[in-house]
Amino acid sequence: MIARRLTKPVELWACGRKWQLLITHRVLLDIGELTGMDAMRVNLARPSALVLRAVLFAVLREAGAVISLEGAGGMLQPGAAASIRASLIAAWRASMPDPEEEEKPVSASAEPPLTALEAWATARYDLRLSDEEWLSMTPRMLHALSQHRLESMRWSELMMGVLCAHTVNHSFSAPKKPTSPRSYMLHPWPENCLPVYGETLISVVADVPKKRKAK
């Protein structure tokens, strides 16, 4: 399974051997079924006993352990619960996308995280993944694919943007201030990480004052 090889290993000792813990979409759906809540919104920093037991059970079952829900609860006795929880949090972090570098301010209008249904729809429709491929992936892997797709879309939009900007800037009623290809993109790059492309170089060269002809 490729997810095991692409995810930072986090291991837990259970049922007489070590298991690599992964939070795949299958695990998230199992947690949702066991707890009745959307697993994409689970908070492991302050979990209830119901959630903690469900996460441990789903993760161990995904790893291949033969264990019951009560067996998972039996592992979470005082003395062992803290270290198991720390392992689950580490596995959760390893399987989830890294937080954005520039965190958006939390406000009432901030977008809520994707629900499991929305994540599945994105995987099926936008990324053309099969159900089984999606179930076996971690959200971190899905995010990497989505980012790659976004980058591909941006380059396509940039090409159209260059064409539009060139047409507008050289038309009969061209604007006094030339438009940039970026303004025609639906998914523009953030201001601080614009790529360098042909038009960029031309505009930079155009800004350099021309040398006066030697008399």
Next chain:
Amino acid sequence: MNMKTSTLTIDDKKYLLAYDFNSIAEAEPVAGCNLLAALENLNAITAAQLRGLLYAAMVVTPPDPAPTLAQAGDLIRLDTIETVTLALAEAYQLSMPEPASPPDEPLAPNA
């Protein structure tokens, strides 16, 4: 599984209390609150959490008939709240694994 239990005596009636993670997980939807968070911060426990923890501790080795959440709540009164809290704490303590015995002290070298 042999559970270690503490005994709670209220109105001359004895109840056996035991800590079990499964019973806490199953009591949470009944009690409607986070009981694990209560265990981690007993200083800020709410009435609903205390009632839920008592219910979860009672149903491990339940009397006949098994108590309901409301019956567990009936046991918590101003005059019994301290006894209940101490009995719950004792049940939690009893469930802790016994510390490993320290290794034997090395023998003094022969003179």
